[in-house]
Amino acid sequence: MQTATATTRTTCPYCGVGCGVLATREESGAIGIKGDPLHPANFGRLCSKGSALGETVDLEGRLLQPKMFGEEAGWDEALGLVASRFSDAVRQHGPDSVAFYVSGQFLTEDYYVANKLMKGFIGSANIDTNSRLCMSSSVAGHVRAFGSDTVPGTYEDLELADLVILTGSNLAWCHPVLYQRLIAAKTERPEMKIVVIDPRRTMTADIADMHLAIRPDGDVALFLGLLGFLADSANLDHDYIERHTSGFAMAVAAARQLSIDELTRKTGLDAQQLEAFYTLFVATQKTVTCYSQGVNQSSSGTDKVNAIINCHLATGRIGKPGMGPFSLTGQPNAMGGREVGGLANMLAAHMSIASDEDKDRVARFWGAPRIASKPGLKAVDLFQAVADGRIKAIWIMATNPVVSMPDADAVKAAIKACPFVVVSDVTQTDTSRHAHVFLPSLGWGEKSGTVTNSERRISRQRSFLSIPGQARADWWQLTEVGRRMGFEAAFPYNSPDEIFAEHAALSAFENDGTRDFDIGAFAQIDGQAYDALSPVQWPQPQSGSGGAERFFGNGGFYHADRKARFIAVEAGNVERPASAFPLVLNTGRIRDQWHTMTRTGKSARLAAHIAEPFAEIHPFDAKAIGVESADLVELESPYGKVIVRASVTDRQAKGNIFVPMHWNDNFAARARIDSLVAPLVDPFSGQPALKSSAIAARKFAVAHYGFAVSLAKPESIDLPYWALAKAQGGWRVEFAGKDDADWTEWGRAKFGIPAGIEPLGYHDGQSGDYRLAFFDEGKLLAALFIARKPVAVARSWMIEQLSCDHADLSKRFSIIAGRPGDRSADRGAIVCSCFSVGLNQIVAAVRSGCGSVEAVGATTNAGTNCGSCRAEIRGIIDGCNAVAAE
Incomplete structure (x- = not known):
């Protein structure tokens, strides 16, 4: 019998929930994975992806030595070349001729060093992150409304609310542990109401008391209508509006410009649905509105965010238990990246690159010789600059833009044509194939640092595996390049705790409560205290008294007058002109895969549920092109073509097609779905409109x-x-x-x-x-x-x-x-990935008398761990009952 040898408390590397994980190295060499019952994000729960982490830490496919032009090289030689080529480009063409493209998979310490090097010492803000693709519209909306990028609430608010609105969020599949917490709360308080706003009837919609199948990009109109309804029915918090906000009259005037006919046309909802939703919002004081990529990934994403926030400001439902707008981030450290200024238009510690005062403050703290003077290029613009030759050297770290960027084939061509490309990653990807220099990085379980989740909670990722080959931490690679570029004194780091302490000190530097992000309590942290750091929610000021758990319940916003801003937004045009591309493509995630599958693709268990790329098509649209379920379908846009399996389902709205974003050239022939997506972005945030692209579909005939x-x-x-x-x-x-x-x-x-x-x-x-x-x-x-x-x-x-x-x-x-x-x-098609329970096993359990999800779980274990398959199990039960009733 094998016994456990050592258990490490660490944090999951997937979504922004930030679950605590107990990783145990068994004597057999296997890695046992359990949820950490003491971690306040998940209290021991894990999703299917987190549960399978132990299956993804092998060395298959790992590149463990630096490579230069396809040949193995030593670190000194590789780092010397990177430093000299970047220095040469800066000297010959200026600081803006180089760029970094980084990732929400970075740890905060990696992010901090990358931003310090680029913005403070190279002297350009041409550093952006794949977080631009998932939450930059939320950042822009927060800053416009609050004067800071502040998430006001906590996960507990979802459990305390009487009404939870999920808009543009397939919580069951994309944030499964929060979904479990919400289900548990609703089970305990059945009177709690849940509204799901999504063009698709996702698995999340199965727990909804109300599903609003909104038109793509109809969200601004929906929440404009709500603001007008609130004003017309006198359901406003006038005291909060007067004391803590400005711009209310203009926002309401903009909302009232929408007639009911325009509102129904733009949202695709009828008047009865709208009134039912608005009346429920009015009647329910304790309301949380959670939003995610369906809101953010839009050409009007920032306006969507502000339309939501407006409704919460107008009712004073913000920063109080069970109330507030809540941005659900996609990546494990998207929030940590925001804290260190990871986006091209930000500075570290939630300071602004547009502020001369902030630039001076950061420059003095860093001792920076040439702080970036203006915002850098956002992701889409950055790769266009690579394509047209403005960027002479780019360093891509922990991300795979050849798969994940819109107009992905153009991004691929740009990278291939760039004079000098460096890639830091753990394995070969579609992007690393085109690198002149490949630098092998540490993976999850090997690297050590911090991440911040969606509720502002900082947690440690700890190493429990030995360092393989010559792989090295990303912060170390950046530090060594900074030293070789002549900035030795500014990059003295020998361990991540030193970086974290500096990051914390900067957050407190000349702060005095003028900035929301403050973790000055850790400015003097040493290695021992860092190793022992428990999950902690910011702010944590130097006083050591701890900060407020929630923001803005009593005002205190971060504009100069300390008031929030109502933003007058317009509904915009949701009509699509008739064209050769009549369908709307919606990209997104599935339950058991993550990003471009470089990690989850290693797990057989995770592939068992959905093993190939697919397109969800409404029966009406499928019939029009002669496609049945399991046929192949070719999707085309002006930017490219893909071939995927057809899944014909009325969960999808007419005229819309959903395709997952995960598959890449290592796992499929032609399924990089973002190669179809137009490089259309939100004008305020620069976030691509990944949820809404014009495409055509046709049957792909085969022999x-x-x-x-x-x-x-x-x-x-x-x-x-x-x-x-x-x-x-x-x-x-x-x-x-x-x-x-x-x-x-x-x-x-x-x-x-x-x-x-x-x-x-x-x-x-x-x-x-x-x-x-x-x-x-x-x-x-x-x-x-x-x-x-x-x-x-x-x-x-x-x-x-x-x-x-x-x-x-x-x-x-x-x-x-x-x-x-x-x-x-024959178990049948796998439904529950956590316990590998198949369709036939669930059907057998139902036929033996299991009439509920709980009963099926008691018999088969299905749905008893991550819970994200519960909606599918419920559908199987309903299907069996329908057949029995015939």
């Missing part, structure tokens, strides 16, 4: 479909469609093509079948079906299924066969059949 499982990772697949995923014990691949092949030889070549091993199988000439299986003694090496239509095979069962003994020759024919002789042996 054959295929599915295969194999022990070996398939070699390059030369077909127009393929999607590869890790499977328990091996790999799985879906594929399709326009030409037939010698499938025996094709299978040998792609799956590395040794010479002399003959397949078991058959070919039906009439149907075109091929079934092939290669065995080596009792081991299944690979099984291959070809059909003229989407392949009907028990996929979960087939994957399990890679780990089974097949010495009994008579049982090998079930492999060829693609399903077990005993139907009960």
Whole structure:
């Protein structure tokens, strides 16, 4: 029996919830993962991705030594080249000829050093972050309204509220632990109301008392209408408005310009739906409005944020228990990046690059020779500057813009053409392939530092794995380059605690309550105290008394007059002119994958739920293009094309198509969905409109479909469609093509079948079906299924066969059949990733008498850990009951 050897308290590297994790190194070498019951963000809960972290820390695919122009190099040589090329560009073309593009996957200490080097010593603000793609509209809205980028509330407010509005947030899949906390609160207080505002009927909508299927970008109009309704029904907090705000009259005047006809047209909701929502808001004092990417990722994202905030300011529902607007950040350290000025238009410690006073303050604190004089280029503009030659050298760290940026093919071309590209990452990505210098970074479990979650809570990420090869921390790489560029005195760091202490000291420097971000209590922290640091919510001023848990309940905003600003916004035009691209593309996340899959793609468990890229299409639109579920569909925009699997569902609104943003060229043939997205941005925040692009769709006709499982990772697949995923014990691949092949030889070549091993199988000439299986003694090496239509095979069962003994020759024919002789042996499509519970198991539990999600969970464990599959389980129960009633 194996016993645990050491447990480390650390923090999850995925979404902005910031869950505490207990990572245990077992004697077997495995990493056990549990939620930390003492962490105030999750109290022991974890989602499916967090639960599978132990499966993602292997060294497969890791690059562990610096490379220069494709050849291995030493650190001194590589860092020397980076420093000299950046210095040469600055000397010859000026500071704005270089750029950094960083990431919410950075730790705060990494972020701090990167910003200090670029803004304070290179002298340019050309440092932006992939957080620009997920929450910069929230930042801009906060600053316009509050005078600072302040999240007023806490997670507890979701549990204390009587009304929780989720707008542009698929909480169940994107912030699953907050979803669990919300479900628990509603279970305890069934009178709590939940409203979901989303064009799609997501899994989150299944817990909603009201689902408003709004038109894409109809949010501004919806909340303008609410502000007008509040004013007309005299449901305002006049005392709060008078004492703590300005601009109310202009905001209300703008709201009243919308007639009811315009409101229904722009929102896509009828008058009864609008009145029901508005009346519920008016009647419920304790209201929290949570918003995420569906609000932010828009050409009107900042206005959406301010339209929401306006309604909370008008009712005084802000900064009090159970009340307030709440921005749900996407990445683990998007907030930490904001604290250190990670965006191109910010300075460290929530200071403004537009303020001469702030620039002088930061320059004096850093001893900076040439502080950036103006905002830098935001992400989309930055890569356009790379494309047109203004940027001569770029350093990309911990992110994969060739997949995640809009107009991704143009970004790829820009990076390929750039004179000097440096990439720091843990593994080869679509972006690192084009690097002149590759610097191997530490991954989760190896690096040490801090992150800040969506409720302003700072937590430690701690290392518990040995450093592999020559990988090094990002802050160390930046420090060494800074020293080599001639700034030795300003970059003396030998450990992350020293950086954190300086970061904390800057937050308190000449502050005196004039800035919201203040963690001066940690300005003198040493290594021992840093190692022991417990999760703590800012502000934490030098006085040591601790700051307010919530902001703005009694005013105290950060504009010069200490008042908030109502922002008069306009609803804008949501109409789309008739064109060759009549559909609206909405990109987003799925439950079990993260960003561009560089981490989650390592987990077989996470691939089991959804193993290939797909497009959700309404039945009306599917019929119009002749597509059925499981067909392939080609999506096209003026910027590119992709091919994905069709999922026909009325959860999707007519005229809209949803496609996940995760798949990249390592896992699929043509599925980088952001290659379709227009480089259209919000004018205030620079955030791309990733939720709303014009596209066309058509059926992608093929001669054959295929599915295969194999022990070996398939070699390059030369077909127009393929999607590869890790499977328990091996790999799985879906594929399709326009030409037939010698499938025996094709299978040998792609799956590395040794010479002399003959397949078991058959070919039906009439149907075109091929079934092939290669065995080596009792081991299944690979099984291959070809059909003229989407392949009907028990996929979960087939994957399990890679780990089974097949010495009994008579049982090998079930492999060829693609399903077990005993139907009960097939779990079916995986629904619960945490416990690998399949559809057939859940159906069996329902038919045996389990009539509720809880009963199914008690029988199968499904839905009892992360809970994000509960909506699917409820749908299965309803489906079984409907069939039984027929």
